[in-house]
Amino acid sequence: MEQPGPLTITLEPLDDHLIVEPVDEDVETRTGLIIPQSADAGCRSGIVTAIGMEASGIEPGDKVLFPKEAGYDVRLGGVACKVLRRSDLIARVHD
Numbered sequence: 239m240e241q242p243g244p245l246t247i248t249l250e251p252l253d254d255h256l257i258v259e260p261v262d263e264d265v266e267t268r269t270g271l272i273i274p275q276s277a278d279a280g281c282r283s284g285i286v287t288a289i290g291m292e293a294s295g296i297e298p299g300d301k302v303l304f305p306k307e308a309g310y311d312v313r314l315g316g317v318a319c320k321v322l323r324r325s326d327l328i329a330r331v332h333d
Contacts, residue, residue: 251290258284293324301331
């Protein structure tokens with residue numbers, strides 16, 4: 239029996255959906271305390287990897303801010319991604 243090769247999957251978001259790869263960033267307070275992103279109850283940041291046809295004002299490669307609980311968690315080839323609606327985004331981050 240022939241062994242299956244590695245599975246190559248891509249997602250093409252529809253309508254106003256987009257794919258974001260979350261970025262785990264630790265936050266350091268002024269006193270030097272390091273708070274892991276996973277412990278923060280607020281927002282997360284990530285890099286947009288794909289956009290649907292109706293997701294205007296955003297481009298692949300943009301760093302964005304979104305609520306931690308927004309969207310759907312998806313794993314593609316071992317990489318965690320989020321499928322979000324354009325309206326779920328809070329801001330574009332300029333580093």
